[in-house]
């Protein structure tokens with residue numbers, strides 16, 4: 537017979553009350569950032585088939601939506617614009633009367649306290665669906681010495697700077713560059729500062745993997761690449777050391793918040809980034825993570841509420857100070873009910 541252990545961890549699990557006392561991680565609606573997709577037109581609220589409960593909204597629907605989100609105690613939204621027309625430079629992205637500036641104004645009018653994070657990337661705006669200017673004969677900035685289809689880094693930086701200023705001047709509270717373009721944080725910081733917008737923080741998608749889990753988003757934002765994929769600028773899922781190098785560069789360039797994306801399959805990366813850099817860490821629970829839980833729940837294979845809250849808790853436990861999630865509104869309600 538083995539001796540009976542004297543320390544028994546189960547003592548602290550016996551009742552809900554004692555579990556609550558020793559709980560190490562507590563989710564609140566203040567942890568969430570809710571993504572919004574905005575399109576041109578009037579009075580449309582278009583469901584996205586692969587993301588149950590998520591819609592593309594026209595600007596006139598945003599006031600009600602913003603008030604609902606703020607009323608749930610969620611502090612911020614992140615905006616994605618779907619332009620009326622796409623071109624090789626993604627020019628709608630830096631048009632002061634483009635879809636995102638219109639949306640920002642509508643949200644700020646309706647719910648002034650709700651923070652608007654503006655996702656800054658070109659893939660929704662370019663006709664080829666890549667996240668910047670692409671090297672193509674006959675197109676702007678064509679450089680014969682560089683490979684065809686290569687994403688032209690520095691010309692893209694200039695446009696990112698212009699778009700950041702347009703979004704911030706329209707009232708965006710935080711600029712979130714998501715394209716994994718080298719030097720994007722420094723370029724955007726310089727552009728904002730040059731336009732007397734030094735008070736606007738940058739939430740950098742510092743560590744973004746070339747992930748299959750973005751599939752449903754590309755329907756939602758109408759942004760699939762028309763040729764090739766994004767692996768020349770997004771990271772290889774196999775790499776961890778490189779994530780710390782990417783995050784370190786963004787810190788040096790002046791990022792205020794570091795994002796890791798996707799979330800659940802990359803908790804090791806999130807944990808390392810949060811522990812290494814003394815900046816707030818954000819995690820993006822992406823469209824595929826959301827769709828996967830919904831699909832399983834629709835089949836009766838998983839309990840949606842339980843598994844969504846468990847995933848969000850795990851993401852926070854791994855080190856996220858904030859989570860971009862399509863579950864934000866549902867989770868805020870579930871947390872309220874569970875109190």
Ligand code: PBG
Pocket residue numbers: 655656657658659667714715749750751752753754766821822823824
């Ligand atoms: C693009 C962008 C993407 C997402 C956020 N910003 C897609 C991509 O890189 O292909 C994905 C979000 C999601 O899947 O929920 N700039």
